[in-house]
Amino acid sequence: MHIPDGFLDLKTCLGSYCAAGAGLTLAMRRIRASGSDKTVPLLGVMSAFLFAGQTVNFPIGSGISGHLLGSTLAAIVLGPSGAALVVATVLLVQCVLFQDGGITTFGANFLNLGLVGVGTGYFVFQFLARWVRSARGLVLPAAIASWFSALCAAVACAIELAGAGTVKLPVILPPLLVAHAVIGLGEAAITAAMISFLARVRPDLILRPHQAAARAAAPEPLNWAHVLCGLAFALGIALLAAPFASTLPDALEAVAARLNFQDRAAAFWPAPLADYTLPGSAPEWLAVSLAVGCGTALTFVLILGLARWLRRPRSESHAE
Numbered sequence: 001m002h003i004p005d006g007f008l009d010l011k012t013c014l015g016s017y018c019a020a021g022a023g024l025t026l027a028m029r030r031i032r033a034s035g036s037d038k039t040v041p042l043l044g045v046m047s048a049f050l051f052a053g054q055t056v057n058f059p060i061g062s063g064i065s066g067h068l069l070g071s072t073l074a075a076i077v078l079g080p081s082g083a084a085l086v087v088a089t090v091l092l093v094q095c096v097l098f099q100d101g102g103i104t105t106f107g108a109n110f111l112n113l114g115l116v117g118v119g120t121g122y123f124v125f126q127f128l129a130r131w132v133r134s135a136r137g138l139v140l141p142a143a144i145a146s147w148f149s150a151l152c153a154a155v156a157c158a159i160e161l162a163g164a165g166t167v168k169l170p171v172i173l174p175p176l177l178v179a180h181a182v183i184g185l186g187e188a189a190i191t192a193a194m195i196s197f198l199a200r201v202r203p204d205l206i207l208r209p210h211q212a213a214a215r216a217a218a219p220e221p222l223n224w225a226h227v228l229c230g231l232a233f234a235l236g237i238a239l240l241a242a243p244f245a246s247t248l249p250d251a252l253e254a255v256a257a258r259l260n261f262q263d264r265a266a267a268f269w270p271a272p273l274a275d276y277t278l279p280g281s282a283p284e285w286l287a288v289s290l291a292v293g294c295g296t297a298l299t300f301v302l303i304l305g306l307a308r309w310l311r312r313p314r315s316e317s318h319a320e
Contacts, residue, residue: 001069001157001180001252002094003109005102006266012164017107023115027084032310039082040307042205045230046074047086048300051093052237055276055292057246058186065248066183069153071113072121072146073191076138077198077205080122087114089303093295099271108160116156121149126209135203142195143188150184151177157252166261175258179251231300238292242276243285 008016050070057065070090074083091109094100101109128141154176162169198205249257256262267274273294278287 002101003105004265005104005268006264007166008105008164012160013104016111020107020110024088027081028310030081041227043082043086043307044300044304045227047089047303048231048234048296051090051299052234052296055242059246059248060182063248064179064254065246065250066186068190069150069187071117072149073194075118075122076125076142076207079207080118083118084114090299093299097273098276099274103269112153112156117149117153120152121145124148130209135199138206139192139196143192146191147184147188150180150187154180167259175255234296235293238296239289242292243288
């Protein structure tokens with residue numbers, strides 16, 4: 001659901017940038033105000049996992065593929081502010097380095113995944129989780145919330161395309177919703193699997209309703225051994241799974257081709273690793289593995305640096 005350059009007009013790009021900027025600024029202020037470094041390693045692991053996971057497209061039928069969005073999973077573990085920061089970092093690396101999503105449409109893509117996707121997934125999960133007592137019982141609420149968030153992000157995308165005059169809303173909304181209803185099943189399955197795993201090994205990392213006001217309430221942060229294991233898992237996805245991802249067009253690309261506005265797509269930025277491959281004569285599978293691995297590692301390092309900068313004491317920040 002990465003909108004490329006050219007699909008949106010200037011007013012829609014500017015409006016979405018304003019909304020995205022306001023949301024991201026609020027998220028960053030809340031992260032800074034929390035004053036704790038406990039969730040910094042979690043931010044790194046989650047960003048690496050989301051980046052790698054989003055490169056593994058899976059077929060959903062009718063010549064269309066989908067991939068993990070991860071907005072709800074990130075929100076359940078990090079809270080909405082941390083999840084928004086992670087999604088923004090992942091999207092930034094994707095569009096600048098790999099031309100996956102546009103520079104002009106970055107605001108719209110973050111609005112869809114980082115604000116609408118995170119917000120709806122988080123609040124649906126928190127609502128449903130109020131009636132659940134055990135950590136393992138949170139798997140179903142997580143699956144429902146992630147499926148619903150995928151639909152809401154698709155609706156937001158359709159509204160932006162219609163607002164830009166690219167295609168009429170009654171034309172774009174039904175096929176985009178149908179495709180993401182199916183993609184949402186994959187999203188729900190992956191989210192459920194991850195929450196089930198956390199419920200067994202680290203249930204304290206799942207943000208329950210009574211913790212909503214203070215994410216730093218997790219009793220113990222991840223140690224660096226756990227962080228390195230999480231990063232290794234994400235790199236494993238990048239190196240081993242990404243080369244075998246489906247090459248079918250994703251839902252937005254397929255719908256754009258069906259409705260004849262795919263020719264609007266443009267590239268306004270010479271991304272060095274466009275299409276997730278390295279320049280040169282290396283075999284395609286190796287080029288994809290290395291490119292996605294580099295992106296995963298870069299996202300991990302970038303989010304750690306940004307999070308630590310946000311966590312600095314205000315006096316230190318002002319002194320500089």
